[in-house]
Amino acid sequence: MSTRTSAGRVTARRGPVDSRIAAGTCRECGFVNATYDVEVMRCGGCDTRVRLTYVQGSHNAAQPCDSRCQYATGPVCSCACGGDNHRAGYIHVDLVPVWVRERDRARHTAKQAQAEQRRLTAEERKQARRAELLERHPELADLTREKYDVPGTREHLDGFLLEMFWAFGRGDMTDRQAAAAAKAIQGERRYAAKVAERQARDAQLRAAGVRVPTGRVTFKGWIVSVKDDVNRFSYHANTVWKCVIETDEGWRVHGALPRGLEPPEPTGSAEERDAILALWKGWHDRLPGREVTIRAELSPSDDDPLFGFFKRPKLVAAGPLRAPGEPKPQREPVPAPVEAFRPDPWGPVLRALGV
Numbered sequence: 001m002s003t004r005t006s007a008g009r010v011t012a013r014r015g016p017v018d019s020r021i022a023a024g025t026c027r028e029c030g031f032v033n034a035t036y037d038v039e040v041m042r043c044g045g046c047d048t049r050v051r052l053t054y055v056q057g058s059h060n061a062a063q064p065c066d067s068r069c070q071y072a073t074g075p076v077c078s079c080a081c082g083g084d085n086h087r088a089g090y091i092h093v094d095l096v097p098v099w100v101r102e103r104d105r106a107r108h109t110a111k112q113a114q115a116e117q118r119r120l121t122a123e124e125r126k127q128a129r130r131a132e133l134l135e136r137h138p139e140l141a142d143l144t145r146e147k148y149d150v151p152g153t154r155e156h157l158d159g160f161l162l163e164m165f166w167a168f169g170r171g172d173m174t175d176r177q178a179a180a181a182a183k184a185i186q187g188e189r190r191y192a193a194k195v196a197e198r199q200a201r202d203a204q205l206r207a208a209g210v211r212v213p214t215g216r217v218t219f220k221g222w223i224v225s226v227k228d229d230v231n232r233f234s235y236h237a238n239t240v241w242k243c244v245i246e247t248d249e250g251w252r253v254h255g256a257l258p259r260g261l262e263p264p265e266p267t268g269s270a271e272e273r274d275a276i277l278a279l280w281k282g283w284h285d286r287l288p289g290r291e292v293t294i295r296a297e298l299s300p301s302d303d304d305p306l307f308g309f310f311k312r313p314k315l316v317a318a319g320p321l322r323a324p325g326e327p328k329p330q331r332e333p334v335p336a337p338v339e340a341f342r343p344d345p346w347g348p349v350l351r352a353l354g355v
Contacts, residue, residue, distance in 0.1 A: 022052035023087040025073055030108020032073055034090035044093045057083015071100045073107070126171030133173060137182035139189075143168045160184060202306055205250040212251045212300035212308035218316060220293045221247035226257065226284045241284065245292065245310075255310035258294055261287065261318060291319035 023034035031045030053075045059082035070089035077086035164181040167173040224244040231240040241257035266273040296310035
């Protein structure tokens with residue numbers, strides 16, 4: 001520990017052997033706390049946690065040790081004590097002079113004012129940058145916290161737009177990032193409009209009574225999407241191709257891709273084989289938009305009457321396969337059906353009984 005004279009000055013340090021003074025200023029109230037060999041303690045002014053730093057002293061006989069050393073707020077000491085008395089005056093809280101507390105409080109108030117001024121300046125700079133970006137790309141107004149900072153939404157799972165949301169809020173978004181984010185937002189808007197149009201059309205079809213038929217049916221439609229899946233029922237083929245087909249009536253079905261839609265096996269001369277192999281390259285990416293007529297076993301979904309599944313498909317007819325690089329044909333919106341399909345309510349029961 002340290003001893004004091006009648007004037008209240010620390011004359012010598014007599015603490016534990018090999019102990020070091022650690023001190024730190026509270027960020028909340030500006031109270032300076034000091035003790036021995038402790039890195040974290042409770043503030044004596046507001047009881048919050050304060051992180052302490054050890055004294056870094058160097059001996060300098062030309063500089064006497066006085067109150068500037070004993071009531072210093074920084075961790076570096078370069079006087080005659082070599083760090084032994086540095087900030088030691090704060091160890092006994094009740095003996096700290098009033099003028100020291102007033103000085104520390106004034107310093108803390110000045111630091112808080114400077115920090116607030118820096119915060120306001122940074123916020124003004126952020127607002128100016130955001131206003132500049134919004135003037136160039138009005139689409140960035142969609143980067144709101146309600147849309148891109150809500151866990152569980154589709155936008156929250158989009159990593160790029162989520163990063164752009166934080167960059168736009170910080171005001172450090174670059175021009176290239178702003179252009180890319182505006183392009184992505186335009187895509188999101190087109191997707192949302194497409195989904196809304198699809199939902200409105202499905203509601204109209206449901207109101208008209210359109211349903212996926214049941215039983216083995218021959219139907220005509222076009223392929224909407226194709227993707228590969230793991231084949232768990234074969235020892236030879238590890239992949240099975242699945243597709244979604246939409247009919248002119250408006251309902252969709254999902255099932256295995258019928259045989260005959262893939263290109264033929266490469267046979268014949270070298271030129272013929274090369275031509276067939278060229279068709280195999282990315283053939284599944286050219287299937288969406290192709291018209292097909294299929295006979296398959298249909299079963300409607302339990303959740304959506306406009307969606308169902310098919311199995312054991314047999315290809316009846318198919319349109320031409322798009323050439324490599326040819327764009328996907330655009331389908332016209334399906335008009336409202338004139339006559340609604342009414343499924344037979346006794347059909348499933350009779351088939352279950354084997355009649």
